[in-house]
Amino acid sequence: MHIVKHPESRQLVRSIKASALVFEDKNSKQLMSYIQQISPSEASVLIHGETGTGKELVARQIHALSHRKNQPFVAVNCGALSDTLAETELFGHEKGAFTGAVSNQMGWFEVANGGTIFLDEIGDLSPNIQVKLLRILQENEVVRLGSRQTKKIDVRVIAATNVNLEDAVYAGNFREDLYFRLKVASLQILPLRLRPGDILPLARYFIHEYSQKLKHRTNNIQYTLSEEAEQLLCHYYHWPGNIRELENAIHHALLVCKNDIIQVDDFQLTGFKHRLSLYESNFQMYPSNDKSLKQVLFEWFEQGIIDLDNQLEAEIIEAAFEYCHENQLHTANLLGISRNIVRGRLIKHGLLSSNTRILTSSTS
Missing domain, CATH: 1.10.8.60 (Helicase, Ruva Protein; domain 3)
Known part of the structure; x- marks a missing residue:
């Protein structure tokens, strides 16, 4: 939550979370080593990872390991901001800039001056805001909405996204010059x-x-x-x-x-x-890397499992559907089949009601 204490003083209210950086996996330890290398620099950082992987925690760690650690760390969820709101939230506004602007207000970049700003879901920013963000990165100055005066700022930018920004650039939805400005250093947080x-x-x-x-x-x-x-x-x-x-x-x-x-x-x-699914009953609590898929299939063949092809199809479609967060379009893309086929198989195996609405591409 953001609370406006005074026209020229804004602060973040931090929620108390149990989440913490617990990196014991070998891949996580490699990532932590990289974080320790890039943190002392002034480089912009682009973090990519699925929702819930700890992108903000990593951003906070980068800030904590930098010389800015005693300065503000400001986290902003860009995905929650409309185009109009994003401009005044990020860059601030002057009194009278728009209806309801009864006083001057600092934007989050000014609040973070001297410290670090974390821009989560950066890919959701509109082209108009992307242009203004690029100028800040190039000129180290911000212009409040309704003002013609520039304000010099000293802010390190860490951005994060759960989408592929290279694809967004290719599709024309994200500026290429801004993308390269943001990813001076980049890192990928693997899903759990x-x-x-x-x-x-x-x-x-x-x-x-x-x-x-x-x-x-x-x-x-x-x-x-x-x-x-x-x-x-x-x-x-x-x-x-x-x-x-x-x-x-x-x-x-x-x-x-x-x-x-x-x-x-x-x-x-x-x-x-x-329930004891086909997967559970035949892997017998072994870690997945202890047996190859071919070895498991050979065991199933030996057991003479009835209707094996249908059971395999059910396991694959269920696993893919869960892997894609129950998104039919993403499941279709993952399996390389059409969404209609995915929907049909989900209904066939009791994973989806036949009267469930098909999501349009804009909502899926």
Whole structure:
């Protein structure tokens, strides 16, 4: 939430989150090493990653490792700003600049002066705002809406996106010159499903944090995960909501856990069915890298599983649908088939109601 304290003084209200940088996976450790290299510089940074992977946490870490660490860190969600609102929020306005502008107001770039501004979902900015942002990066000065005077600023920009900006540039939706200005340094935060070494350390961290917050009702119980729960978290769920979803899952599990050992049934996971699926019954709790797909198929052939082709189709379409956050268009693109075929298979295997509305390309 943003609160206006005074026409010339704005501040951020920080929500208290349990989320933290827990990088134990080898890929995460490599990323942290890169972060430590680029943080002391003044370079703009472009962070790419799915929603919930911790892009703001990484941005805060870059700020904390820089010489600006004692100066402001301002986080702005560009995806929540309309074109008109974005201009006054980012760059400020003068009294009388528009109806309702009853006083002068600093924009977030001025608030962040001397420190770092984090622009999340940068790809959602309109072409008009992109032009003005490019000027700030080039000239290190900002012009408030309704003013003709420039104000010099000293701000490091860290931007983040969950879309491919190169594709956006190619499609004409994002300025190429701004893209290259932003990605002097760039990094990719892998989704949680590709950082399996982080899952249990994160889960244990969240268990500790929420146990402390809930200690008035848990009597300081020391919670642990059952072996089956660990297997679920690491091997049988792909975390479409990433770290944020894992945090919420742990929070829920602690609320309903009947003793000090968290069980599979204590989790409330999107699209997860508590059943012995073809995948679960034949992988027998082995990590996926212990067996090749061909080896597993050979075992299924030996077992003489009835209607194997249909069961495989059901597993593939369900996994792809969950992987794509239940987005039919993205599922179709992932599998290389049409959305009508995806919809038909989802209905066939009971994953979608036949009367569910088909999303248009603009909403999917």
